Amino acid sequence: MDHIHPEFHRFLGREDKERLLGQRGLVAWMFGLSGSGKSTIANAAERQLHDAGRFTVILDGDNLRSGLNNNLGFSHDDRLENVRRNAEVAKLFAANGVITLVSVITPRRELRDLARSVIGDDFLEVYVKADYATCAERDPKGLYAKAEAGEVKQFTGKDSGFEEPEHPDLVLDTRALTVEESTEALLAFLQGKALPGGGGAPPEK
Numbered sequence: 001m002d003h004i005h006p007e008f009h010r011f012l013g014r015e016d017k018e019r020l021l022g023q024r025g026l027v028a029w030m031f032g033l034s035g036s037g038k039s040t041i042a043n044a045a046e047r048q049l050h051d052a053g054r055f056t057v058i059l060d061g062d063n064l065r066s067g068l069n070n071n072l073g074f075s076h077d078d079r080l081e082n083v084r085r086n087a088e089v090a091k092l093f094a095a096n097g098v099i100t101l102v103s104v105i106t107p108r109r110e111l112r113d114l115a116r117s118v119i120g121d122d123f124l125e126v127y128v129k130a131d132y133a134t135c136a137e138r139d140p141k142g143l144y145a146k147a148e149a150g151e152v153k154q155f156t157g158k159d160s161g162f163e164e165p166e167h168p169d170l171v172l173d174t175r176a177l178t179v180e181e182s183t184e185a186l187l188a189f190l191q192g193k194a195l196p197g198g199g200g201a202p203p204e205k
């Protein structure tokens with residue numbers, strides 16, 4: 001692609017955006033089984049950050065699959081491409097100072113490693129942990145019942161594997177923690193990384 005010439009130096013820099021927003025951009029990559037609580041916690045955390053004057057974006061796997069990724073399925077190659085695109089989008093937001101909460105199953109280490117390699121230092125691996133039986137009991141989207149009936153192919157945790165992370169930056173065990181406790185733990189974790197001066201209102205511009 002010799003004819004492609006990215007010209008990042010012509011545009012306003014990351015520091016300019018971060019100064020405007022009074023925060024640092026990052027990507028909290030929240031992964032775990034369907035029904036583990038990723039969207040619920042991301043939503044609660046985003047509302048609290050918003051109320052504290054922080055600018056956030058949630059990139060939800062299902063939402064992205066209904067648009068940008070609507071030509072992808074759940075094969076090995078399609079899951080890789082799905083994660084690669086989500087990671088590229090998350091990287092753009094973080095590079096513009098946005099606290100970016102990604103909610104995508106990302107079942108295998110290879111996929112998480114791909115996301116990390118795309119995003120770089122802004123990547124934070126947040127494991128939203130709940131076992132298959134717990135998620136099947138919650139079954140917020142009715143997918144576990146459908147998978148049991150053979151109506152969902154390549155369902156994660158059933159006929160498509162889920163690999164536990166080795167060194168996640170944060171684990172939110174949603175069997176042990178309430179939604180409020182997980183949200184608090186996530187916000188405390190993000191505090192020092194995204195917010196200059198330890199949170200509260202954005203600094204004077």
Ligand code: ADP
Pocket residue numbers: 032033034035036037038039040041103128138140174175177178179182
């Ligand atoms: P995911 O985004 O991981 O697919 P969701 O957040 O959509 O999962 O669904 C999780 C479901 O589990 C929600 O209906 C939520 O209310 C429920 N739930 C029950 N207990 C918890 C808990 N301790 N933490 C998070 N979610 C919980």
